Amino acid sequence: MDRGLLIISTLFFFLAMVWTTVAIKARRYRAAGFNFSAIALGFVCQTAFLTVRGHALGRCPLTNLFEVFIFLAWSVSLIYLLIGPAYRLSLMGAFTAPFVFGLQAFALLSPIDVPHPRVASPSPWLEMHASVSLIAYGAFALACVAGLMYLLQERQLKSRQINSLFYHFPPLTDLFAAITRLLWLGFVLLTFGIAAGFLTGQPLPYVKIAWSLGVWIFYAAILLARHLGTTAPRRIATLCVVAFSAALTLLWGITFLSQTHSL
Amino acid sequence: MNLFCVGLSHHTANVETRERFIGHAAIDRILREALGCSEAIFLTTCNRVEVYAASEQPIPTQRIAQCLLAEGMMAEDDEIEAFYRHEAQQCVQHLFRVASGLDSMVIGETEILGQVKKAYAAARESGAAGPLLHRLFQRAFRVAKQVRTKTGITRGAVSIGSVAVDLAEQIFGHFVTRKVLLLGAGEASERTARALVKRGVRDIRVTNRSPERAVALAALIEGRAVAMEDWESHCREVDILISSTAAATPLVTREKLAPLLHDRLDRPLFIIDIAVPRDVAPDVNEMEGVFLYDIDSLRSIAQQSLDLRRQQIAAGEEIIARHVDDFSGWFVSARERGSNSPQLGDPALRVSES
Known part of the structure; x- marks a missing residue:
């Protein structure tokens, strides 16, 4: 039942992705409407999946790598739906849908939905730590998406070769402002998530502490560079892409290797 | 009927x-x-x-x-x-x-x-x-x-002036807080400046070899005339530089711009060079945060927009x-x-x- 909801959600993201690709290829892309609605419907199904799974488990559904991936995909959709329209970033949906689709398709097709043996209710701080940290990752994912958009738009402006999507992109300064806000949102949430991890009262694995602090320091350094004004926006955008790619790989690696990360 | x-x-x-x-x-x-x-x-x-x-x-x-x-x-x-x-x-x-x-x-x-x-x-x-x-x-x-x-x-814009304004919009979004410097008070730069004023630019500075011409144009577009020898210091502050002087060699070079842009790396500089011969050395476009468009590149964008429209x-x-x-x-x-x-x-x- 719950996987069915997830499959429907994945189909909505697939639909958004295909529609955008076809519209861009036919040079008929219109920013508003279909794409946003498809992502919103996908989000509703994701939420329903997580609710059903959470009720079945009796806890926040973050017990294995499969659920971690879906929760991350849900966080990305949530933050896109909250900030996309507000910051005139509707084209961001064209980049967000393939990312979420990829995450969910990978989770559905891989043999990673293995029931976790632990049944005891975890500490609320541990649940808070895991869920807030993953929402922070959602913000970093969108900072990465905005960074990619910035790099593409900057490249078009530098090369003076514009394509039909050029005028659909948000202005460079707006994209940079969105990157900054997303970085701050992710950073504040991650700080809160890490702090919650230390309040669980349980011994934390060294690898997890090192990884969490490593990610936190990386993003702190990016924010510092951004606010000192000594690093060009293009480099900040590149760093957002690099930081999230590295953090996602590490998240996957650590969660995969260490079952202790799951609740 | x-x-x-x-x-x-x-x-x-x-x-x-x-x-x-x-x-x-x-x-x-x-x-x-x-x-x-x-x-x-x-x-x-x-x-x-x-x-x-x-x-x-x-x-x-x-x-x-x-x-x-x-x-x-x-x-x-x-x-x-x-x-x-x-x-x-x-x-x-x-x-x-x-x-x-x-x-x-x-x-x-x-x-x-x-x-x-x-x-x-x-x-x-x-x-x-x-x-x-x-x-x-x-x-x-x-x-x-x-x-x-x-x-x-x-x-997409299909005239030189509107291409310049559209590009500026794709970089800055809105113009109310943007600062513009006109280097040379030629007719083409005047037209572009007017289009920017129409879109909301309020801070516009005009400099010219002949100060009288700078004052006259500044009055026309509700800007202010500044001394030609001060153009470099204004470059630190402005977001858009429109150049159309009759200089025989480039006025704006990498060497001159590098120290001016050092402490404003997080703010892009859009340079519109409508002078022939060009006022801005082409390699300025390679500088971080600088977007340089000369008359040919503006024409090329206008042509690309027309091609997109035809499609x-x-x-x-x-x-x-x-x-x-x-x-x-x-x-x-x-x-x-x-x-x-x-x-x-x-x-x-x-x-x-x-």
Whole structure:
């Protein structure tokens, strides 16, 4: 039942992705409407999946790598739906849908939905730590998406070769402002998530502490560079892409290797 | 009932011919009283002169053309040949294409819609527009809106000034807090500066070898004149630099800009160099955060936009074709309901003597 909801959600993201690709290829892309609605419907199904799974488990559904991936995909959709329209970033949906689709398709097709043996209710701080940290990752994912958009738009402006999507992109300064806000949102949430991890009262694995602090320091350094004004926006955008790619790989690696990360 | 359009445009006549057929104040009355049109709308722009009309009896093109000349003038045969005539559904299709900007010299330009609306309003006021043309023109406005919003036909700027402004918008978004420096007070930079002021720029500084010219231009565009020798210090503050001096060698080089931009790396600098020979060394574009466009690159973007617009023509034609069919259907159903409205299905409407 719950996987069915997830499959429907994945189909909505697939639909958004295909529609955008076809519209861009036919040079008929219109920013508003279909794409946003498809992502919103996908989000509703994701939420329903997580609710059903959470009720079945009796806890926040973050017990294995499969659920971690879906929760991350849900966080990305949530933050896109909250900030996309507000910051005139509707084209961001064209980049967000393939990312979420990829995450969910990978989770559905891989043999990673293995029931976790632990049944005891975890500490609320541990649940808070895991869920807030993953929402922070959602913000970093969108900072990465905005960074990619910035790099593409900057490249078009530098090369003076514009394509039909050029005028659909948000202005460079707006994209940079969105990157900054997303970085701050992710950073504040991650700080809160890490702090919650230390309040669980349980011994934390060294690898997890090192990884969490490593990610936190990386993003702190990016924010510092951004606010000192000594690093060009293009480099900040590149760093957002690099930081999230590295953090996602590490998240996957650590969660995969260490079952202790799951609740 | 005949529904037809007679006219000439940039497609069929040069400007010398077009400027002879400009019509006159009493054209509506002449078309109705002297020629027997039951309804008539006269559209004139710098690129076209057209009469859209409905009549019980066919009216020859030559008689309509003669009406468009000033009193006492006679139309030459070769001038008459420049006139086109569209009947019934072709007339409907032609108006929809004109209103949508598909028939314009610059494809997708939107000024034409305002001109069509003005022509319609004038005819309505004088009583020359009856139920048929009223319905036809209202539909044309709807079609034009749909073509504009559902295709990319109006996307991208196609003149040097508007390309520069559009690019600035893609970099900065809004202009209210942006600062602009005009290096040289030439006519081209003045036009671009005016366009930026129109879009909201409030802080505009003008410098020129001749301070008098700088002061005069600054007064015209509500900016302020600054000393030529201070242009480098202003570069630290401005977001947009428009250069059009008559200098023989580049004024703005990497070496000069590097120290100025060092402490503003997080703010882009858009440089529009419309001088020939160029005022800005081309390698400035390689600097971090600097976007340099010279006259050739602006022209190239304008051409790319035009190419993109041309690719949208088919999509616009599809929308128009649907509306032409639908409009014809409306006439047929009106006839079936016993309405006295003229009908496109009526053979008399389709065949008319030219």
